[in-house]
Amino acid sequence: MGRAPRKQSVREKGLDRRTLLIGGGAAAGLLLAWGAWPRTYAPNLAAGPTETIVNAFLKIDRSGQIIVVVPQTEMGQGVTTVLPQILADELGADWRTVAVQSAPISPLYANDLLARQWLASDWTRLLGDAGRWAIDQYATRSALMLTGAGTSIPMFHDAYRDAGAAARVLLCKAAASRWGIPWESSDIQEGLISDGAQRRMKIGEVAGEAVAFDLPPILPYRQGQDGRLAGQDLPRLDTPSKIDGTHNFAADIRLPDMVFASVRQGPIGDAVLAGLDDRAASGVTGFLKLVKQDRWVAAVASNWWAANKALDLADPVFTLRGTPVGSDVIDAALEAAFSKSSGRRLYAQGDLEPVFDGATILASEYQVDASLHLAIEPPCATARVTSDGAEIWMATQAPGLARDAIADALGMTRDAVTLYPLHAGGSFGRAMDWDVGVQAALIAREMARPVQLLWSRLEDVIQDRPSAPARARMAARVGRNGAIEGWLAKVAAPCAMAQTWARIADGKLPHDAAQDVADSANRLAVAGMAPPYAIPNWAVDHYPADVGLPLGFVRANAHLNSVFFSESFIDELAHLANIEPMSFRIQMLGGNPRLAHCLTTAAAMGGWQGGVAGSGQGMAAHMIDGAYAAVMVEASMAGDRIAVGRIIAAVDAGDPVHPDIMRQQIESGLVFGLAFATGASVPYARGLPTRAILGRMNLPRLADIGEISVEMIRSTAAPTGVNDLVAPLVAAAIANALYTWTGQRIRSLPLVGTP
Template identity: 45%
Template sequence: MAVTRRGILIGALAGGGLAVGYLLRPRRFPMPLEPGRDEYAFGAWIKIAADGVVSVAVPQVEMGQGITTLLPQVVAYELGADWRQVAVEPAPVSAIYANAVLAAKWAPLWLPLLPEIAENPDGFAARRFAQDHRFNVTADGTSLAAYEGPARAAAASARALLVQAAAARWGVAPEQCEAANGLVLHEGKRLPFGPLAAEAAGFSPPDPPPLRADAMAEKPGEFPPGAPLRWPRLDLPSKVDGSWTFAGDVRLPDMLRAAIRQAPIGKAELSGFDESAGKGLKGFSRFVRGPDWIAALAGDWWTAEAALDRARPRFRVARGSDSSEADNALDEAMRMGTPTRLHAEGDMAAIEGGLPVQIRYEVAPAVHAAIETGSATARFENGRLELWIGTQAPEAAREAAATALGLRAADVVLYPMPIGGSFDRRLECAHAAQVALLAKEAGRPVQLTLSRRQDHFAAYPRTPAVAVMAARTDAEGGVAGWRARIAVPATAREFGRRFFSGEASFGALDAVADVADPMALEGAVPAYAVPSLAVDHVPANIGLPTGRMRGNAHGYTAFFNESFVDELAHRAGREPLAYRMAMLGHDPRLAECLQRAAGLAQWGGGGDSSGQGIACHLIGEGRIAVVASARRDENGVRVEKLSAVADIGRIVNLDIARQQIEGGLVFGLGLALGCSPNYTGGRPDSERLAELSLPTLADCPAIEVDFIESTDDPADPGELGVAVVAPAVANALYSATGLRFRRLPLFAEDM
């Protein structure tokens, strides 16, 4: 991203501080950070206190992915700060922190008729939309792509000013000084950052900011597992000792707790309840009813929950959602639906009609199973609402709460809280509106916490999907033609209509029932070079609203592709690794991942009941290969080991990257083995985590992760493991058992 004088703002803030902000249009937006006593704000990104503590604003929610370390690390490296004196400040909602990268990626959702005019994140359309809507959404692994450049430029500018201040004291040229470990240094002399910040206000920054020659990077070979970390995570100590504050930990004076019962997914309304049910319950306050929910308020959550149990709320369901209806709709779409060809290359005549190999794969709906259930706290006083909430979309939460109370969004103050796992569950924020209404009705602060059961009931699952994969092979068994016909609802566009237009669940579902959705088939184009290739989307109205989840479409398209290519290899009598490698001459980076993963796992060819299965996938510029090792004994089948190698370009923090791959593999294993409820009348049949067949700690296999060293732009590691683990495990189970598993979750089929 080019840096010019227009991108640097120098000016006094409250208290006579120093401001250095990286802005596209510097006079358009107020500065979001306010310095405290003896503290100086460096624009939108940095504050330095007189004692030398450097606070970094982070405009993305921390939900376990480590962003409250990654962005401060980028700033600390560029600034030359002492990591032991770096702190984090959640950034307020502001247009300055607009995520234009995600806005461009999601252009088909908010600009469906002309998305191409907003596909460039540096272009006017995407940036203007993101700024006007204060769009600092955390999703799709865009945090570094969106914020590393501005944060780095602001840090470089601040460093230059601090150096100028120190050089002026010493009477030397700034070029003779350097900044490191929170100090400005010159020939044995040193000055800390803190005392220099105020003086630096009198200097003008260089144009452009003097960025360090190399961006922040860690090399895989420098940090084997267990090695001391150069940049340990800032959030870990407080998470270990329990002092990290989540939304459910907020405590306000005179606060009531709320429990809730929500209507089934679908068109439903509250029809009745026992209004006298709370009598006799100590601490009970009152019931509050909404159009499709009812909440109880009490001095503690357990009393509120008990009151709802006694009240036995009833809902009138005009249109519910059923798994059988969804299955039938997918079958009908696959047999009779009209496809839209989303991708075509080569000779289409070679892949038309009935192809020699045709195999059907299925994926059931899946729920997020986040550790932390939905929670929010609200206080309504004097026409203004304060909202403490963990959300991936803070402005959307503000607007939802404001709309519920008939306020302007400007009358809602949102305090962003970290999230105990989200996996895109917290992109949608109905509980922001609910808690706002409860606080207004109560006239007191209210904290709403969803039970596990209610969190499942209110969640839109990842969509089910069905694919028929077809191929024509050559004389040696290689792939001459490949056709994927995938029946799936336009799930991304459906989400977009809810998120950007505020449509109700079934309104959004029906509006896109017959619409092709390329984002619903992301990853369906295989990584391999195939002479003739086509990918067709058959839209299906399954009667079940669906939403986003970690991995999104890649979670099922990778399963389709990598299970299919494995079957093609075995049909041809070819070794699965060599079969894949023969089609990757155009992508040496993915080929290296495959070779390295095979070496890491001591790949034996996947035959002769070895119990090994291999798979690879790419998401954007991120690449991964995984070898799964499974064993069959008298107790059944067990996944013993996962060996993964990823190429994610330049790695900012190797330990966090490893955590993200490992976490993605375990999350993907959960999707491969469970996370799939059945829906009846809009209600999932799973009310607890224990009912989702999730892998426990004892079930988790040994995991090895390695990385390819690269200088390419960073790619997000968080979803790679999610996508690739299911086909690797399915292929390993075939090796171990001789049976093909063509449905997720895998053990939904009898062995």
């Protein structure tokens, strides 16, 4: 088995955080810890009588089954296949023997990459490596397990490869010890350890012995391509159980003596329960009890339908303090934000003032409405609470924070609360909030028996934490040669990411979280606004706003708005300069060849006609965290409806671990982007959305979606996340296409004439 030096990744530079320390012992298993930590952490995995804990990411059963431990929440994006594939590839496992298990809450699974994106501030940026180290330490010590923003693969790729390599070495050492040969002479292929000659042994036979051996100072990685699993379209591990119905989502959990609950909360904002009709609810067959809290009331019954009916009859009344949220209130707040003193320049390059002084500039204003999550699975949690502790079954993208919130609500220590993380039926960021778990736990304590709480779709829509509404004022000067000489973006928007953190980490009520961050300019609110083009002078200003609508973590977050603003405006500038839109972009991408390649590929695949009038073609390009994409669409108007005939995407996201899953994520992002462009937004009035039925949301259906083509550009770069990459591109591409069809520039989302 060949040796390869361990390469230093980008995240390893400076503090050398990823230096792997190995300690071992048959009792505790192999400990994985990192060099910069002041302490080591042992895996807190449960092991059956025939299982051996090899490291924090791997258990091996005596039968030879490979059990890969995954800390990321599976929401349909395929993470419970891709991460095990990385480990199994490096181990040399037979894919047919690989299983997956959700990770318990542990510092070993902290997502410091997302923590750095989320928690970086002016101070941490000023401190450089020390600031990043501080965030990493906070994330680790807090066991900050997070799923989102396409960070799963970039964050854990190396850890799973190292875990597989470490296990392979230990297993080879154990087998070689039995055979009396140097361990370097053995290898693992398709789940069998061999000496390169005649002797073979199953992995499970020596798993128990392997953990007693030591690892070499440098982990050798597998060489060659024979028998490799990486890069193959392997069967997804979650597909069989989802097909035969044995896959457990939150609503599938059943416990002895369990009852069911539905909940009602007040209008959006600072709402408290004022009264209800107890006697009317008691007439429902199967009804058991009303559980009342200051801000919500739940009905408990022998089945969910009875519980929800009892709530209807109880007709709870809430008192709303403050101004009710409404679409007019949101619009007024965004407009007023531009004149507030809290606006701040967050990004700048060059000097705009002399460029704009006395020049003729193009100025346009854009607006985006808040967009709902509308995941297929409404919030749901099952809880069992006793005097000894609590158990919670729920899908959550932040299990450590959810557990802590539940413990605080019950007045228990965090060690007394066990949270079983489940897969989510979609999420798009909705499962970052944990309020359904807290409610389920409090109801279960009140009932002294297990309770499953499921929100109705109406409750899900009313209490959703949508994407941020935003307004942008764009201005630019185009030189005689068609190049952009100056670019200014002023964005009025609340910061949904800051609000989310205040809720899930600091325990703030939604309306309090919104108010607490209302006057703070934040880079997270304008993420994606920094242009990828070679513009010598540009700036991005953020004007924070309190729109009265609590907001949340969503797919692509602020990039959803930013790309619509920037790529629509780029198209306007191209037409102003009388330059074909693709060429206009390409001339500014000399220093960004990967994005330029995506643009030319999408144009070639789609038969780009130059954006001429009547073509119905539009395009947009963007990059996020080392991943690049361009989208071209063909769209037209059929009466007052938008018809999207084709969507073509070209993506460079590094060397994919599982190409088909990457393709699935890209296609999912394109459809999500179409929904964002044409629907998923609702008007608000008097503290409530004015519609809540999915059929009235103008969401795209299969019949509304034309041909989708995806080209993944071959790359030797490290694999990146693509979950957020293409969704922001679709709205701008459609708007640009409709301009060529109608001659009218659409500058607001959702677009008019929805499917």
